[in-house]
Amino acid sequence: MARQQPGPGSGDESNADPGLQNFRFTFTATPGTSGFIEPDPKLGGQLRESSESLSESVQDFPEEFGRTYHAYRAGSYFFPNDSIEQERLALQSNALRKLFGGRLYFAPLSETTSPRTILDVATGVGDWAVQMGDLFPDAQVIATDLSPIQPKQVPPNVNFYVEDSSDPWEYSQSFDYVHTRAISGCWSSFERQIAEQAFAALEPGGWFESQEVDCTIACDDGTLDPEGPMATWFRDIVVAGERCDRCIVIGSTLREVYERVGFVDVHERIFKMPTNGWAKDDGLKELGRMWERNLLQGLSGFSFSLFNRAFGRTAAEIEVSLVDVRRDISDPRIHAYLPIYVVWGRKPPASDHLK
Ligand SMILES: C[S@@+](CC[C@H](N)C(=O)[O-])C[C@H]1O[C@@H](n2cnc3c(N)ncnc32)[C@H](O)[C@@H]1O
Numbered sequence: 001m002a003r004q005q006p007g008p009g010s011g012d013e014s015n016a017d018p019g020l021q022n023f024r025f026t027f028t029a030t031p032g033t034s035g036f037i038e039p040d041p042k043l044g045g046q047l048r049e050s051s052e053s054l055s056e057s058v059q060d061f062p063e064e065f066g067r068t069y070h071a072y073r074a075g076s077y078f079f080p081n082d083s084i085e086q087e088r089l090a091l092q093s094n095a096l097r098k099l100f101g102g103r104l105y106f107a108p109l110s111e112t113t114s115p116r117t118i119l120d121v122a123t124g125v126g127d128w129a130v131q132m133g134d135l136f137p138d139a140q141v142i143a144t145d146l147s148p149i150q151p152k153q154v155p156p157n158v159n160f161y162v163e164d165s166s167d168p169w170e171y172s173q174s175f176d177y178v179h180t181r182a183i184s185g186c187w188s189s190f191e192r193q194i195a196e197q198a199f200a201a202l203e204p205g206g207w208f209e210s211q212e213v214d215c216t217i218a219c220d221d222g223t224l225d226p227e228g229p230m231a232t233w234f235r236d237i238v239v240a241g242e243r244c245d246r247c248i249v250i251g252s253t254l255r256e257v258y259e260r261v262g263f264v265d266v267h268e269r270i271f272k273m274p275t276n277g278w279a280k281d282d283g284l285k286e287l288g289r290m291w292e293r294n295l296l297q298g299l300s301g302f303s304f305s306l307f308n309r310a311f312g313r314t315a316a317e318i319e320v321s322l323v324d325v326r327r328d329i330s331d332p333r334i335h336a337y338l339p340i341y342v343v344w345g346r347k348p349p350a351s352d353h354l355k
Contacts, residue, residue, distance in 0.1 A: 058148055058162045065304035065315045070146040073164045078185055078244065078306040079298075081147040088297040089124045092182060095290040096211065098283075099271050099340065104131055106269065107177065107207035107344040114138045115176035119201065121165045121194060122183045126150030126158075132179075133158035142171070166193040174203045181211040185306070188245045190253070195261045202347040208263060209344035213273070214251030216339065223335045229321075230275075230328035230336065237302060240310035251341030263345030272337040276330055291338070295329050 061068035067080035079085065097104065109115055114136045120129040123143035133141045133155040143150070144163040154160070166187050178198040187193045198208045217224065217234040224231055241248035258266045274288030275295065299322055307313045313321075328334055 061147075065300075065308070067301055067304065069305065072146050072162050076164070076166075077146055078246065078309065080301045080305075081149050084297065085301050086125050086149055088294055088301075089182075090127060091290060091297070092294045093125075093127050095273070095287055095294060096181070096340070098290070099273060099287055100211070100342070104128060104135065105177070105179065105209055105344075106267070106342050107209045107346075109136075109177060109207065115206075116140065117173055117175045117177075117203075118142070119171070119175045119178045119198075120144070121178065121180050121198070122146075122186050123150065123160065124182070126154070126160055128179070128181060129158050129160070130154050139176075140173075142175075165197075169197045169201050171201060174206070175201050176203055176206045178202060178206070178208045179210075182213055183210075184213065184215055184248045184250055185241055185246045187247060190247055190250050191257045191261065195257050195263075199261050199263065199347055204347055204350040206347050207344055208258070208347070209342070210250070210254050211342045212251035212254060212340070214339045214341055215248045216252065217275070217336050218272075218339055219334070219336045221335050223333060228328060228334075229324035230334070233299075233303075233322075233325045236311075237306065240306045243310040244306060246306075251339060254341055254343035258343055258345040262348070264348050266343065266345035269342045271340040271342070273340050275334070275336045275338065276332055278332040278335050292329055296326060299325060299329075 058070075058072040060071045061081060062071060062074055063069075067084070068082040069075075069079075070077055070081050100106075116139055118129075118132055118136070118139050118141045120126075120132070120141065120143040123129050123145045126143050126145075126149075129141050129143035130151070132139070137155070137157060139157060141155075141158045142161065143158065144161045144165055146162065146164060148160070148162050150160040178201065180194065183190070183194075195208070202208060215234055215237055217231055238248045255266055255268045273291050274284055276292035277285045277289040279285050279288055300319065303318050303322060304315055307318050308315070
């Protein structure tokens with residue numbers, strides 16, 4: 001409400017600026033301001049969420065099938081975000097790093113000339129981002145996810161943001177390196193929503209890298225029954241992803257996506273992750289055991305929401321069907337593995353643009 005300033009004779013001139021004495025300040029109340037201020041309808045009916053209310057709302061995780069899921073853009077990602085899933089992500093991360101011989105990245109980043117800016121898209125529990133922050137203390141690491149499930153105590157050069165990375169990227173800086181890992185089921189188009197945006201957000205000469213589990217189960221010696229429960233489950237999850245407009249098979253498409261988008265010097269390495277401890281080699285046996293735990297821990301979370309939406313199966317039906325899948329996963333007579341693709345490519349340096 002507008003306030004009248006004291007004028008001459010109000011009995012309150014003592015503190016008034018002498019130059020302004022005898023001058024009456026009158027603030028005329030604009031019609032309507034004495035009570036309810038009508039909002040401009042042209043500015044839209046939706047309140048823009050303040051960062052405070054956003055941070056509360058993004059933590060209000062909806063529950064379904066006895067699990068919790070992300071709250072921001074609720075329903076757009078079908079896998080849970082609760083402690084069971086967070087523990088699984090940490091286990092999966094350790095297994096992948098071990099499979100990669102301890103490496104966090106394959107692009108030719110140099111620890112002597114540190115990348116200045118790193119973006120990790122869909123970071124999960126953020127362990128990769130934190131490890132990169134430790135490795136490159138001079139770099140700024142930005143990591144994004146729909147769920148705020150990252151640790152609070154992180155190196156000072158690592159920052160997490162709740163974000164839907166299928167939205168247009170509006171970062172104030174460009175990046176020297178952009179990374180994705182294990183992002184099956186996150187987007188309808190990895191190429192359009194992520195690879196093209198990564199290309200645009202990178203500095204000329206910067207690197208984009210993806211480390212992706214291909215959800216196509218494989219076997220080289222005929223011990224996997226293609227009609228058996230495990231092979232059927234892996235086919236089902238791909239079909240369910242298609243029905244829900246979420247891309248599940250990404251690894252095997254990466255190389256051509258990178259090249260189509262315009263990356264150069266594109267490299268691809270394919271690893272094999274055994275589904276349990278069936279391999280003779282000690283290292284692969286240990287990795288297989290880790291991956292068996294990863295699959296067993298993730299299986300119901302991968303299945304509930306996606307199979308319910310895609311096939312109309314109830315939670316009880318899904319649980320029953322998973323009994324045989326679990327048995328296959330742990331059967332050392334089935335010599336199955338998942339191909340894991342690592343692809344990295346460079347945005348052409350500025351001089352190449354001029355050619
Ligand atoms: C399987 S986890 C992988 C996390 C991490 N990259 C890793 O390797 O551990 C996939 C993550 O993608 C996030 N996600 C899914 N859709 C997303 C989107 N549209 N934008 C940002 N994050 C998304 C999920 O919340 C989840 O944490």
